[in-house]
Amino acid sequence: MAITKRKFDVVIVGAGGAGMRAALQLSEAGFKVTVLSKVFPTRSHTVAAQGGIAASLGNVTEDNWHWHMYDTVKGSDYLGDQDAIEFMCRQASEVVYELEHFGMPFDRLENGKIYQRPFGGQSQNFGGAQATRSCAAADRTGHALLHTLYQRNVRANTQFFIEWMGLDLIRDEQGAVLGVTALEMETGEVMALQARAVLLATGGGGRVFQASTNAFINTGDGLGMAARSGIPLEDMEFWQFHPTGVYGAGVLISEAVRGEGGYLLNKDGERFMERYAPNARDLASRDVVSRALTMEIKEGRGCGNNADHLMLKLNHLDANIINMRLPGIREIAIKFAQVDPIKEPIPVVPTAHYMMGGIPTNLYGQVVVPYKTGPEEVVQGLYAVGECACISVHGANRLGTNSLLDILVFGRAAGSQIIEDLKKISHHKQLPTSATDKSLARLARLDSQKDGESVAQVADVLRKTMQAHCGVFRFADMLKEGVTKISKLVEQADHTEIRDKSRVFNTARVEALELTNLAEVALATMVSAEARKESRGAHARDDFSIRDDDKWLKHTLYFSEGRRLDYKPVRLKPLTVESFPPKARTY
Amino acid sequence: MRFSIYRYDPDKDEKPYMQEYDIVLEPADKMLLDALIRIKVVDDSLSLRRSCREGVCGSDGMNINGRNGLACITPISELKEPVELRPLPGLPVIRDLIVDMTQFFKQYHSIKPYLINNDPPPETERLQSPEERAELDGVYECVLCACCSTACPSFWWNPDKYVGPAALLQAYRFLADSRDQATAERLDNLEDPYRLFRCHSIMNCVDTCPKGLNPTKAINKIKGMMVKRTV
Numbered sequence: 001m002a003i004t005k006r007k008f009d010v011v012i013v014g015a016g017g018a019g020m021r022a023a024l025q026l027s028e029a030g031f032k033v034t035v036l037s038k039v040f041p042t043r044s045h046t047v048a049a050q051g052g053i054a055a056s057l058g059n060v061t062e063d064n065w066h067w068h069m070y071d072t073v074k075g076s077d078y079l080g081d082q083d084a085i086e087f088m089c090r091q092a093s094e095v096v097y098e099l100e101h102f103g104m105p106f107d108r109l110e111n112g113k114i115y116q117r118p119f120g121g122q123s124q125n126f127g128g129a130q131a132t133r134s135c136a137a138a139d140r141t142g143h144a145l146l147h148t149l150y151q152r153n154v155r156a157n158t159q160f161f162i163e164w165m166g167l168d169l170i171r172d173e174q175g176a177v178l179g180v181t182a183l184e185m186e187t188g189e190v191m192a193l194q195a196r197a198v199l200l201a202t203g204g205g206g207r208v209f210q211a212s213t214n215a216f217i218n219t220g221d222g223l224g225m226a227a228r229s230g231i232p233l234e235d236m237e238f239w240q241f242h243p244t245g246v247y248g249a250g251v252l253i254s255e256a257v258r259g260e261g262g263y264l265l266n267k268d269g270e271r272f273m274e275r276y277a278p279n280a281r282d283l284a285s286r287d288v289v290s291r292a293l294t295m296e297i298k299e300g301r302g303c304g305n306n307a308d309h310l311m312l313k314l315n316h317l318d319a320n321i322i323n324m325r326l327p328g329i330r331e332i333a334i335k336f337a338q339v340d341p342i343k344e345p346i347p348v349v350p351t352a353h354y355m356m357g358g359i360p361t362n363l364y365g366q367v368v369v370p371y372k373t374g375p376e377e378v379v380q381g382l383y384a385v386g387e388c389a390c391i392s393v394h395g396a397n398r399l400g401t402n403s404l405l406d407i408l409v410f411g412r413a414a415g416s417q418i419i420e421d422l423k424k425i426s427h428h429k430q431l432p433t434s435a436t437d438k439s440l441a442r443l444a445r446l447d448s449q450k451d452g453e454s455v456a457q458v459a460d461v462l463r464k465t466m467q468a469h470c471g472v473f474r475f476a477d478m479l480k481e482g483v484t485k486i487s488k489l490v491e492q493a494d495h496t497e498i499r500d501k502s503r504v505f506n507t508a509r510v511e512a513l514e515l516t517n518l519a520e521v522a523l524a525t526m527v528s529a530e531a532r533k534e535s536r537g538a539h540a541r542d543d544f545s546i547r548d549d550d551k552w553l554k555h556t557l558y559f560s561e562g563r564r565l566d567y568k569p570v571r572l573k574p575l576t577v578e579s580f581p582p583k584a585r586t587y
Numbered sequence: 588m589r590f591s592i593y594r595y596d597p598d599k600d601e602k603p604y605m606q607e608y609d610i611v612l613e614p615a616d617k618m619l620l621d622a623l624i625r626i627k628v629v630d631d632s633l634s635l636r637r638s639c640r641e642g643v644c645g646s647d648g649m650n651i652n653g654r655n656g657l658a659c660i661t662p663i664s665e666l667k668e669p670v671e672l673r674p675l676p677g678l679p680v681i682r683d684l685i686v687d688m689t690q691f692f693k694q695y696h697s698i699k700p701y702l703i704n705n706d707p708p709p710e711t712e713r714l715q716s717p718e719e720r721a722e723l724d725g726v727y728e729c730v731l732c733a734c735c736s737t738a739c740p741s742f743w744w745n746p747d748k749y750v751g752p753a754a755l756l757q758a759y760r761f762l763a764d765s766r767d768q769a770t771a772e773r774l775d776n777l778e779d780p781y782r783l784f785r786c787h788s789i790m791n792c793v794d795t796c797p798k799g800l801n802p803t804k805a806i807n808k809i810k811g812m813m814v815k816r817t818v
Contacts, residue, residue, distance in 0.1 A: 500632035504681065
């Protein structure tokens with residue numbers, strides 16, 4: 001079968017905030033770029049971010065990037081790489097102002113400056129009073145940001161391949177990445193897209209959990225592509241459970257609710273966060289708050305007939321504040337919880353939200369893997385940014401509103417790095433003759449599979465298994481059993497059968513391909529979690545309940561082939577300032 | 588629950604047809620999208636777009652019992668049976684409930700949907716008062732689902748010439764932004780018997796918008812700006 005080949009300077013896989021920030025950099029520099037996306041760009045999951053973007057503008061309270069850096073290092077439970085964290089926090093104000101100049105409709109303060117609100121884990125003066133650091137457009141910051149970046153890309157004439165799915169990386173014998181194979185959903189055609197640089201910006205894989213705030217499209221496609229081509233996945237045991245997903249529906253209720261003065265209650269009407277985090281209370285780090293909710297439920301203080309959720313109260317706030325600052329939350333609560341938060345509290349539970357781990361990169365977005373010269377050798381031609389990447393700025397636990405910051409800072413940094421690197425790579429390397437074999441074989445297998453597994457059923461069992469075996473609290477026997485169960489599901493995901501054989505917009509085929517990516521993500525998570533015998537950030541084990549810096553102050557690297565684990569040191573040395581040494585983490 | 592759903596696969600069907608489904612829902616199935624996903628488990632060939640499942644991405648616009656809406660925020664309890672589902676009207680169908688939105692986005696792009704300000708940017712933010720920013724409320728929240736434009740008879744007749752309510756709402760979003768400097772250019776771009784003035788205030792757009800936005804009001808404001816600059 002003859003495969004169409006197309007040639008670009010840069011192929012970006014994913015049109016969320018990270019991919020589009022990088023695309024803008026490259027388009028404006030005159031490169032021939034294409035951005036592949038499974039959905040129209042403004043439908044990418046960045047659109048669902050609510051609360052804000054962290055930057056120490058100091059518009060409301062005194063602030064500076066060094067305090068932001070401290071909070072981020074502490075929030076990461078010291079697993080974050082301090083050079084990357086310094087890099088991000090230093091650039092935060094600049095990328096936010098730049099976004100404002102692009103037209104972002106931020107809310108405003110009386111003096112005309114960007115509105116900022118407090119968020120969890122933000123402090124002044126290295127652990128002092130609450131800081132007010134999150135720049136917001138009501139509770140629709142992600143929507144406003146994603147549309148602004150798309151609009152700016154329209155201005156820059158960026159080329160998009162809309163409703164295309166990336167399938168596999170094309171690598172040569174030396175390991176350099178030469179392009180990707182991709183599926184055009186409307187026609188069912190597979191193409192080889194040749195590029196001097198490939199940037200993965202495919203977002204997270206939060207759909208591996210049953211209760212998830214994530215969109216259907218968040219299936220870890222970039223991670224699957226990387227893992228299948230021999231690239232390790234870093235720190236996959238660290239998943240953020242957001243404390244406040246709508247009970248039953250999983251839809252996100254922003255931390256901005258607590259930032260604006262809302263708080264959590266148990267069935268006795270008690271503000272239980274005072275017991276778990278005496279100072280920060282409801283604005284402690286997300287891992288801390290999610291564990292507190294889970295403990296309350298476990299100890300019988302949950303609400304409702306099944307005592308299985310808690311209440312998020314904001315009806316003591318002025319209705320005008322709710323309508324002006326939290327209109328989207330009100331809409332969601334009315335639609336998905338059937339309560340009007342102006343009058344009643346919202347039922348909530350911890351819900352899988354964000355993947356701290358991902359494809360290992362340095363702070364320029366270059367993918368780095370262990371090789372002859374050390375643990376972080378650059379893979380030629382491959383870059384990753386956003387939730388699919390692990391730089392690592394979030395370590396073991398991300399702070400709220402640091403993710404939108406991450407995509408802007410590192411989207412831009414990766415764009416700039418690619419521009420530099422392309423000066424040295426003046427031509428496309430010849431694609432190997434086998435470039436598309438792997439992808440075509442996967443599709444041919446799907447087309448001919450008989451008596452296979454149902455995609456929906458395998459996916460359902462996978463999500464339930466992840467939820468039960470790898471949740472907020474983790475247990476040794478459950479993790480062990482989880483590895484066995486997920487391994488079996490990985491096999492099944494490779495033997496799925498679809499009844500729909502149409503070439504045209506075959507969503508059954510897309511979902512089957514997505515399932516193989518989800519399975520990679522799930523297994524990487526379970527194996528990494530089983531092996532890490534300590535509790536750190538979002539990884540909380542029953543049998544090893546404290547952080548163990550002597551043995552575990554290191555990043556996990558999971559290799560799909562052979563399900564092998566390796567480790568590499570945390571970068572404790574920042575770029576210019578003193579290191580923040582690990583210390584006890586309390587809020 | 589009973590459904591009657593528009594089906595068409597150009598790979599095998601000569602013409603579209605309506606397919607009946609009768610499925611048992613679970614208590615957790617609250618929204619129309621939940622039901623469609625349950626149908627897809629038994630018939631994986633049913634094709635539709637969906638992503639965020641909370642009404643912010645704008646993927647799952649469709650015609651639901653004769654009215655355009657987003658499946659993910661349409662409560663099942665409010666639907667009369669059999670629930671009749673069709674693709675958004677007026678756009679070419681790619682397959683089943685999936686329409687070709689090229690024309691819709693072409694109109695969106697035609698209004699120059701980006702801030703135009705040719706002054707060198709300041710070192711910090713451009714200032715904007717809360718009152719100036721409030722002009723963008725009810726406008727910037729559009730999710731580009733196309734429910735409004737595909738409910739508009741003027742857009743059905745002239746999708747190539749009439750900008751349509753969604754893109755006009757966005758045209759107003761930039762006209763209303765105190766930071767934008769291209770007011771005259773933007774109005775020139777719409778000064779045309781079709782582009783703006785095909786809106787006859789039928790107000791289907793207002794009636795159908797799943798986000799509760801009001802494109803007609805924005806269109807009237809643009810018309811007002813046109814009048815103002817001629818006198």
